[in-house]
Amino acid sequence: MTIFQRILNIPLSSSIFYRFNSNSTIFALSSGLGKCGVAVVRVSGTNANYAITQMTNLKNLPEPRKAVLQNIKHPLTKEIIDKGLVLWFPGPRSFSGEDSCEFHVHGGIAVVEGILNALNSLPNFKLADPGEFTKRAFLNGKLDLTEVEGLADLLQAETEAQRKQAFLQSTGSLSKSYKKWKDLLKQSLANIEADIDFAETETLDYGLLEKVEQNIKNLCKELENHLNDGCKGELLRNGVKTVILGEPNAGKSSLLNLLCHRPASIVTPISGTTRDVIEVTLNIGGYPLVLADTAGLNINSQDVIEIEGMNRARDLYRKADLIILVVNIQSYSSVQERYVSFNDYLKNYISDLGLSDMNFRKNCIIILNKIDLDTRNLSANICDKNVVKLSCKSEEGIIDLIDILTKHLKVLCGEPTQEHPSMNQLRHRQELEKCYHNLQRFLKESERKESPDTVIMAEYIRKALRNLGKLIGEVTSEEILDIIFKDFCIGK
Ligand SMILES: Nc1nc2c(ncn2[C@@H]2O[C@H](COP(=O)(O)OP(=O)(O)OP(=O)(O)O)[C@@H](O)[C@H]2O)c(=O)[nH]1
């Protein structure tokens, strides 16, 4: 039961009942719950005008989109609940596309409760389900499905780059490309259908089919580029999975704590302290980083708990987008004479950790930790832009670390722009892969030596069109909509 249902004492089943009643007028607190300066209560639906005429002294509806100050009263008891701003948004020029209005009242819990109770007493008014305003906007054609997803992401965005990506998507940058592709396919289909229907009886443009083929080939190239983007958008949306690896006592947990500014992971001088994976989510330079501290890798260990911890560390290593390898300068110092260079030592270190297949130049940052203990000044001879010299104790080198982390994140997540928005959900990728596949089958048929079957070719384009239609929500199912709208909060 939601807090609103509790406030209004509305039984749970009623919201399920109303789900099938799209004629109802919905209302909800759209600003955050709790004491605050101003609370915004939103109303949308055929009877939205009642909320104004029944709850204020206005005889007529106010001028659209202009705030008016009014006493707001309960429609039955006529008791004044609060004085606040009232706004009227006649459809279709409203967020949901329906007649809508808003009450901006004082953000006290009892005030909000009073307004919600007053609205609930109006005929055919009901508390909105999570995301119901947006769902109505989608069903009224105000937003397509990728824009809805962008809006959901905008509400969830925790970093600047995530906000940027979500905002671009919510304002249609992604659907613009998809709609352009759809128009091209529609045109191609019309041309092929013309060929099927009239080629034998009428003279059609010479080379019409060849033109279609060339267009589809170009589209396939564009689709390839869009699909082979290194999953940048997905990484930005979900966070870059980063794992800290290294020998026991290298300072992995100290590093995690330093980056998240709190003692999230236990630090002791005892080797083998960390066993479970400790995960934190950070905002580094506007990019989301999902950072995991792991058990130190010690291939000689006989301890079953430590071995299980190491298994978990190696499992994360295989799934990680970015690796932070921690090297203890004291360990290097003790054997430095045996190696021609630090690089040489590193290779051996990595193989000793059982990470021999690791490509430590790609998406890997090497941390030379404990430089406060570098009494022999060994670090002076190490000049590698991928090696950060750090002391988790004195925090020397932390700025370099943040710098190099940000650089890696920028490359991994990319910088989505209006012209080149990134796709960022598995749903999009799957639908586009199917679309690409269907176009490939079209090209295969068109390139057949014996006369290609234009009916089959048309069918592949129809299928590809359906894939794009699903992507932007022209073809959809209640099931998909439920998944997408469940991420919204009440009032949006
Ligand atoms: N002097 C100094 N000590 C450090 C530094 N970083 C970590 N330590 C110390 O090194 C010891 C081990 O640190 P941890 O962070 O627990 O190391 P770990 O790699 O997580 O160790 P395990 O979880 O056991 O694998 C602790 O006593 C830390 O205080 C550093 O930069 N300088």
Ligand SMILES: [K+]
């Ligand atoms: K330790």
Ligand SMILES: [Mg+2]
């Ligand atoms: Mg540790």
